[in-house]
Amino acid sequence: MSLNIEEIRAMFPVLHQEVNGKPLIYFDNAATTQKPQSVLDSLTGYYEKDNSNIHRGAHTLADRATRYYEETREGVKNFINANESAEVIFTKGTTESINLVASSYGRKFITKGDEIIISTLEHHSNIVPWQMLCEEKEATLKIIPINDRGEILLEEFENLLSDKTKFVSIVHVSNALGTINPVKKIIKKAHQVGAMVLLDGAQSTNHLDIDVQDLDCDFLAFSAHKLYGPTGLGILYGKRSLLEIMPPYQGGGEMIKEVTFAKTTYNEIPFKFEAGTPNIADVIAFQKALDFISFIGKSNIKKHEDELLDHANEAFGQIKGFVPVGTAAEKVSVVSFNINGMHPFDVGVMLDANGIAVRTGHHCTQPLMQRLGLEGTVRASFSVYNTKSEIDQMALSLAKIAKIKNK
Amino acid sequence: MSSIQDIQNEIIEEFEILGEDKESTIYYIMELGGQLPKFPEEERVDENIIKGCQSKVWLATRENGDKIQYLADSNTDITKGLISLLIRVLSGRTPQEILKADLDFIDKIGMGNIIGSQRSNGLSAMIKQMKLYALAYQAKQNV
Numbered sequence: 185m186s187l188n189i190e191e192i193r194a195m196f197p198v199l200h201q202e203v204n205g206k207p208l209i210y211f212d213n214a215a216t217t218q219k220p221q222s223v224l225d226s227l228t229g230y231y232e233k234d235n236s237n238i239h240r241g242a243h244t245l246a247d248r249a250t251r252y253y254e255e256t257r258e259g260v261k262n263f264i265n266a267n268e269s270a271e272v273i274f275t276k277g278t279t280e281s282i283n284l285v286a287s288s289y290g291r292k293f294i295t296k297g298d299e300i301i302i303s304t305l306e307h308h309s310n311i312v313p314w315q316m317l318c319e320e321k322e323a324t325l326k327i328i329p330i331n332d333r334g335e336i337l338l339e340e341f342e343n344l345l346s347d348k349t350k351f352v353s354i355v356h357v358s359n360a361l362g363t364i365n366p367v368k369k370i371i372k373k374a375h376q377v378g379a380m381v382l383l384d385g386a387q388s389t390n391h392l393d394i395d396v397q398d399l400d401c402d403f404l405a406f407s408a409h410k411l412y413g414p415t416g417l418g419i420l421y422g423k424r425s426l427l428e429i430m431p432p433y434q435g436g437g438e439m440i441k442e443v444t445f446a447k448t449t450y451n452e453i454p455f456k457f458e459a460g461t462p463n464i465a466d467v468i469a470f471q472k473a474l475d476f477i478s479f480i481g482k483s484n485i486k487k488h489e490d491e492l493l494d495h496a497n498e499a500f501g502q503i504k505g506f507v508p509v510g511t512a513a514e515k516v517s518v519v520s521f522n523i524n525g526m527h528p529f530d531v532g533v534m535l536d537a538n539g540i541a542v543r544t545g546h547h548c549t550q551p552l553m554q555r556l557g558l559e560g561t562v563r564a565s566f567s568v569y570n571t572k573s574e575i576d577q578m579a580l581s582l583a584k585i586a587k588i589k590n591k
Numbered sequence: 592m593s594s595i596q597d598i599q600n601e602i603i604e605e606f607e608i609l610g611e612d613k614e615s616t617i618y619y620i621m622e623l624g625g626q627l628p629k630f631p632e633e634e635r636v637d638e639n640i641i642k643g644c645q646s647k648v649w650l651a652t653r654e655n656g657d658k659i660q661y662l663a664d665s666n667t668d669i670t671k672g673l674i675s676l677l678i679r680v681l682s683g684r685t686p687q688e689i690l691k692a693d694l695d696f697i698d699k700i701g702m703g704n705i706i707g708s709q710r711s712n713g714l715s716a717m718i719k720q721m722k723l724y725a726l727a728y729q730a731k732q733n734v
């Protein structure tokens with residue numbers, strides 16, 4: 185099937201506007217994707233028709249809201265092929281999901297002298313929680329190195345593994361470079377020494393087919409807003425056997441079974457980890473985003489995005505002064521680059537003047553930038569609603585900008 | 592020598608001529624940055640970096656009788672252009688003039704819109720630092 189991109193674009197109201205007098209070209213999808221009309225309608229529809237607090241009401245609205253809320257949990261379960269929906273926990277985002285695991289699992293099971301492994305490619309949100317844990321527990325954080333193309337060195341990873349390794353937390357797809365990591369191999373190797381593995385799926389869940397049972401990851405963290413869904417909503421998948429032995433992350437309503445002043449017993453999973461009134465509207469609307477993805481088909485999305493990536497590499501590659509950053513063999517539709525002699529900031533501002541939205545800077549991956557010897561990059565990231573002609577337009581603007589310093 | 596207000600008015604007029612087109616405005620700002628006098632290498636130290644700027648900005652001063660001379664640099668051309676405007680307005684003035692200056696040209700030329708809110712914060716940090724230098728210099732003069 186070849187996608188009708190114009191039809192898809194018509195589902196995204198935000199795309200149809202001018203920015204600085206030019207038609208908007210939105211290439212900042214790795215930061216957050218736009219939302220289809222169905223998601224927006226669901227958000228307003230919830231507040232117009234169904235708004236009520238879930239799980240405890242004895243009235244019709246509460247029942248309806250609860251049902252929709254739990255339907256999304258089932259939808260997410262199917263989306264990642266979890267064994268059961270109780271393994272799906274709603275959080276604020278990837279960041280909170282990772283913090284939950286570091287705080288709950290980490291505090292209970294990591295002890296002095298243990299080792300935790302992450303990689304050079306990590307987003308700050310998959311670095312800092314582990315640093316905090318290591319500091320508290322006097323454990324050691326080990327870092328898997330990369331090569332100059334932005335690929336993880338698997339042999340180096342194997343060298344880091346030992347019986348001291350208790351946890352491996354690794355980004356599935358790099359947000360700064362687009363590298364797809366060989367996570368299945370990593371998970372297998374980690375399990376051989378008895379370590380648990382968390383996948384940061386913030387950038388993979390929207391591009392790749394995800395099957396947590398096939399991957400055999402112990403945890404998966406991702407964000408709805410990078411998946412055509414609302415902001416402020418994330419998912420933590422965890423294997424039941426682990427979630428059950430983990431202590432609660434926060435205390436409050438929803439997460440309890442019974443409270444007396446003497447003792448509180450905790451609710452079952454997933455509710456044990458969802459203290460307080462959750463983000464009901466956004467959870468419900470997220471199902472519409474998942475429906476959108478399955479309507480288009482992940483493999484169709486991937487195919488279109490791969491074509492865009494190839495097209496961009498070719499179009500941008502001809503520009504004098506264009507320096508690609510991150511040239512891994514396996515990549516998603518992200519082009520990170522610099523223009524010789526120019527600061528990424530300046531390139532970004534000039535592209536914006538042309539109506540083109542890209543991200544500039546360190547992309548919350550400062551250690552990676554240090555490894556690459558860069559202050560930052562310009563990053564264009566493509567989604568299903570982007571077109572080759574938008575890329576051509578960006579190539580034209582970029583050529584003009586690059587010329588300032590590359591005559 | 593023309594007053595701080597005269598120079599601000601000059602800048603406002605220059606930007607009016609450029610009109611609404613953001614791209615040409617940015618090119619102009621970058622061009623101004625290119626004309627900034629070379630920053631002395633010995634001043635390129637951490638103590639001279641202005642905090643609050645997303646891009647790196649260095650600011651140093653020279654005393655010239657009762658006047659302050661500002662020297663500055665940045666690693667991005669657009670920021671350099673913005674700095675050059677501030678220097679054009681404030682450099683070579685007495686601390687009293689600098690402290691009194693109401694820099695309304697920044698709003699009038701629509702800087703917030705041109706550079707975005709994050710950089711506007713950086714610009715405010717830069718102005719604050721320039722005024723702090725003036726304050727320190729004034730205090731020194733008074734003893």
Ligand SMILES: Cc1ncc(COP(=O)(O)O)c(C=O)c1O
Pocket residue numbers: 214215276277278279280307309310355357358359384386387407418
């Ligand atoms: C790889 C990666 N991890 C984690 C995050 C954090 O996601 P959130 O800000 O939604 O919590 C991001 C978002 O940019 C990301 O790209």
